[in-house]
Amino acid sequence: MAYNTSPDEKATPPGIDARGPRVGAGITALLLAVVILLGQSTAALVLLAVVAASFAVGAVLGTERTWQSWVYRVAVRPRLGPATEREDPRPPRFAQSVGLVITGAGVALGVAGVAVAVPITAAIALVAAVLNAAFGLCLGCEMYLLLKRLAPEHRQGR
Amino acid sequence: MIERVVVLLAVLAVSAVLGLWWQRRQGAVRTRHHHNPADDDGFDWLAHGVNLGAHRTFVQFSSAVCSPCRQTARVLTELASARPDVTHRELDVDDHHELVRDFGVLRTPTVLVLDATGHELARMSGAVDRAHALQALAAAPNAGDPQATEHTTTRSH
Numbered sequence: 470m471a472y473n474t475s476p477d478e479k480a481t482p483p484g485i486d487a488r489g490p491r492v493g494a495g496i497t498a499l500l501l502a503v504v505i506l507l508g509q510s511t512a513a514l515v516l517l518a519v520v521a522a523s524f525a526v527g528a529v530l531g532t533e534r535t536w537q538s539w540v541y542r543v544a545v546r547p548r549l550g551p552a553t554e555r556e557d558p559r560p561p562r563f564a565q566s567v568g569l570v571i572t573g574a575g576v577a578l579g580v581a582g583v584a585v586a587v588p589i590t591a592a593i594a595l596v597a598a599v600l601n602a603a604f605g606l607c608l609g610c611e612m613y614l615l616l617k618r619l620a621p622e623h624r625q626g627r
Numbered sequence: 628m629i630e631r632v633v634v635l636l637a638v639l640a641v642s643a644v645l646g647l648w649w650q651r652r653q654g655a656v657r658t659r660h661h662h663n664p665a666d667d668d669g670f671d672w673l674a675h676g677v678n679l680g681a682h683r684t685f686v687q688f689s690s691a692v693c694s695p696c697r698q699t700a701r702v703l704t705e706l707a708s709a710r711p712d713v714t715h716r717e718l719d720v721d722d723h724h725e726l727v728r729d730f731g732v733l734r735t736p737t738v739l740v741l742d743a744t745g746h747e748l749a750r751m752s753g754a755v756d757r758a759h760a761l762q763a764l765a766a767a768p769n770a771g772d773p774q775a776t777e778h779t780t781t782r783s784h
Contacts, residue, residue: 487694505635506628556694563692588631592638599642606649610692611734614720618727 484555485533490564492545493537494601497523497568501598504591509584517579517587520594521572527565531558535565560610564601567609568594653753654699656740656763663730665747672745675718675726682712683748683764684741688732690720695754696736703738706760713764740766 500520507513527535575590600606664670672679677686685703689696700717707715720727720735730739730747737752740763749766751759 502635502639505638506631508631557691557697560692560694588634592634595638596642596645599639600646600649603642604646604650605694606646607692607694610690610694613690613692614727614735615733617720618733 482558485558485561486546486552487554487556488546488549488552489538489541490532490556490561491602491605492541493527493532493535494598496537496540498595498598498602501591501595505588505595509587513587513591514576514579514584517572517591518576520591521569521576524565524569524572528562528569532561532565533558560607563613564597564607564609567612568597571597649753653695654751654755654759655753656749656751656759656766658749658766661731663747665730665741665745668744670745672741675723677716677718678714679741679743679745680707680712680714681743682710683743684713684745685715685760685763686739686741687715687717688720688723688727688735688737688739689717690735693735699736699738699755702755702757702760706757706764738763740764 497520500516504513504516504520507516523535523537527537532538571590571594575586575594578586578590597608600608665672672684672686677684685707687696687699687703689700696717700715703715707713718726720732726732734752736755737750738755739747740749740751742748749763751763755763
């Protein structure tokens with residue numbers, strides 16, 4: 470009975486420690502807060518680029534391979550008990566790519582001379598990171614279906 | 628510098644308000660307020676892989692990028708296996724575009740609560756815990772009655 474209800478038999482990858490991505494989001498949030506405090510300076514642009522690069526690693530290789538995850542494993546996990554909850558690695562990975570799009574846009578605009586885009590995109594990414602770290606809310610994941618439904622190829626329906 | 632600190636605090640405040648609002652809405656049972664194909668008798672749920680339970684059916688819309696979907700599936704599967712008259716079926720939104728559109732599903736997980744004839748009685752969206760699921764099972768059959776909605780509409784004309 471239990472197995473009747475699995476979602477259309479798609480292979481589910483082995484779960485990862487659900488606390489890892491949340492701690493990682495907390496570290497990212499801290500960096501983004503510093504970006505906002507640095508305003509429209511070059512330092513802010515450089516730090517935002519570092520955050521964007523971290524998102525790129527997470528989006529391509531998965532959250533387990535980011536340096537934030539390494540910090541979690543080395544500094545945080547030893548103080549906690551073993552993982553009580555494991556989660557599918559795909560949602561946090563998708564969230565990383567959403568983060569990459571937002572911060573990547575900020576870096577691109579910043580390099581192009583639109584300095585104000587740096588704190589603005591940092592603020593947007595910060596909201597998402599805080600929601601993830603403090604509430605376990607994956608904003609990108611919540612919007613996945615909405616974005617898909619707005620995509621033109623589904624407008625006509627099938 | 629002061630204004631940057633103010634901006635930062637404002638961003639954090641917005642995050643906190645959004646987070647609390649989102650948390651409160653998780654899994655809340657809502658009775659239906661818009662029309663869908665299952666309002667008509669004999670909507671073919673079986674064609675979509677859904678076997679109707681003798682009492683209630685949970686149809687859960689999930690996606691691969693959704694952690695609360697797993698938790699919700701665990702809760703509902705457990706409930707369904709404990710009650711022979713309740714079934715649970717999980718559908719991937721990427722494989723059921725038509726249902727997603729026709730039933731106005733905007734986020735995952737969204738769980739439709741169907742009666743024995745396949746009419747939607749209520750729905751929940753966001754992570755569903757056991758208390759919400761039990762509350763949904765107890766949803767009164769008339770709460771989402773399409774007739775009731777129609778009467779109101781006719782009167783207002």
